[in-house]
Amino acid sequence: MSWQIPLNSLTRHAVTQNVEDYLSKDTDEYALIDELKARHRLSRIYRFDIGKNTDGYSDLIEGVLEMADLAGLCRENLVEYPDNHYQKLVKRMAAIFKLAPSCFSISAGLECMIDHICRSFLHPGAHFLLPIPNFSVFESFSLRSGASPLYLQLDKNQNFQWTEKTVEKMLDLIKEKQPALVWISNPVNPTGQSIPISWIQAVTERALAVNTAVVVDEAYGEYIDPDYDRKGAFSLVPSHPNLMVLRTFSKIHALPGIRVGYMMCGDPEIINAVKIYRPMFPFSWFSLFVAQTAVVDDEQPIKARQKTLKRKRELFSRLDTMADYQYLPTTTNTFMLRHRSIPADLLWQKLAARGMLTANLNGINGLQGEEFLRITIRARADNARLINALENVENKVC
Ligand SMILES: Cc1ncc(COP(=O)(O)O)c(C=O)c1O
CATH class of the missing domain: 3.90.1150.10 (Aspartate Aminotransferase, domain 1)
Incomplete structure (x- = not known):
């Protein structure tokens, strides 16, 4: 039929x-x-x-897996809904990044956070600015919201690297088109380039002037933290309310299986907005348990x-x-x-x-x-x- x-x-x-x-x-x-x-x-x-x-x-997680009472913990927790306030995890991360705990939102991996951001900001008629090549999920999730892309093709003669010119073009496009969102991965996936923090700051400030929000996805951020002098884009969060910085346990922490990612943002309205779309219980108690252990290992x-x-x-x-x-x-x-x-x-x-x-x-x-x-x-x-x-x-x- x-x-x-x-x-x-x-x-x-x-x-x-x-x-x-x-x-x-x-x-x-x-x-x-x-x-x-x-x-x-x-x-x-x-x-x-x-x-x-x-x-x-981390070896600390090996310790978790070898815990004598792990089976007991499983029996105890499998029959309960998991903790979904993540206070212990958030407090630890707040100390690491020197941000208030209220600046954090947790999700089932960054792919879900990217989805929640699209749902919060995009709609048919809105624009999103995407330098390409980039992490393809930004594009696929943005497109399914009905929003229209503004692509900024990175120059093949510059090996697809961001240059001062890229920043100038971004600033012009933001001013002219006033997109709802700008997507940046830093370091860039797939090129591996690390974009200077001053360029990110310039883009974020221009965006703020026209009510555009900026996402800086630092999924690979820990690979460049020392070069950044421990100043990833998260250091701009307190002074730039339109900035969302994303990190995950999937990359350097080697824990893609737990599906834990997080956002840092200084505007409580954005934190609340993305939480609206988060499922009530995005991942299992075990994921939380492992993430809490991983963040202790500096x-x-x-x-x-x-x-x-x-x-x-x-x-x-x-x-x-x-x-x-x-x-x-x-x-x-x-x-x-x-x-x-x-x-x-x-x-x-x-x-x-x-x-x-x-x-x-x-x-x-x-x-x-x-x-x-x-x-x-x-x-x-x-x-x-x-x-x-x-x-x-x-x-x-x-
Ligand atoms: C830039 C970037 N963001 C997000 C993700 C997805 O992270 P998660 O495993 O937390 O969903 C990836 C994975 O490849 C990535 O490269």
Whole structure:
């Protein structure tokens, strides 16, 4: 029987939008991995495609997992609704970032926070300003709200880096178009560039003058904290009420499975607005328990950052000797790479056949046809395998 599904107009509009997502809901990755293993007779697939810290979480969490009474805790908590006020977690983070606890809002990962922001600020007729390439979820969630994009294409001749010119263009667009929202990732996903805080401040101040809100997603922020002199965009929060700064436990903390992300914002009205869209109980008690443990360990992010830096130097010094490849410098644990003559689809396949899974960026808005892959820096031995695979491709060993 045919029938007219009574979807609302925004949902109808959203299903026609086709933004390449960072993880496709329709690709069964586990099946893909099994298929690659079987087809190429591989015992293991190395995931260079996911941007998290692959060294794992804090030792304190290992302690949690080994707790003698963990089963007892599970029995006790599984039958209760979880705590959804997050006071302990928020107090700890307030101390770390030197902000009032009232400046924090917690969500089930940043992807949910991005959704709550879109619902709070965007609507058909509104505009959002998006420098591209960027984290694709900003675009897909904004588009499904019915708002219209103002894209700012980063210059390929500048390797897609923000420059003074980018800032000037942003300032002009904000003044002229007065978008409801500006989306910035810093460090930028996927380029890995770290945008100077003075540029973020200039954009935020221009935006404030025309009632535009600015989101600075610092999902990879801990990778650059020391360069920032512990002054990420969160340091602008008390003086810039239109600024929302986002961080997550998914990246340097190596805990994407707990689904905990947070916003820092100085305007209580914005904090309340995004909370309206938050589910009553966004994640389980165990996620909270683990997040509360992770924030106590100050050393883990520092160690992860130092390790990444060392491995990055090693990896890049090898890549520097391989004439066929071009890579972009990065301040995070991921970097963009392309082969000078092999297209990204084919390079992806050649690496996958050698057990190296990478992220193909050809479908990302702003990078179409640029033939880049995005690669996560892993443990030294894994990086050596990757280099070996890249050399094999370079030397055309099939
Ligand atoms: C810039 C950026 N923001 C947010 C996220 C998603 O974070 P979460 O796992 O907290 O949803 C990612 C994940 O890749 C990201 O790169």
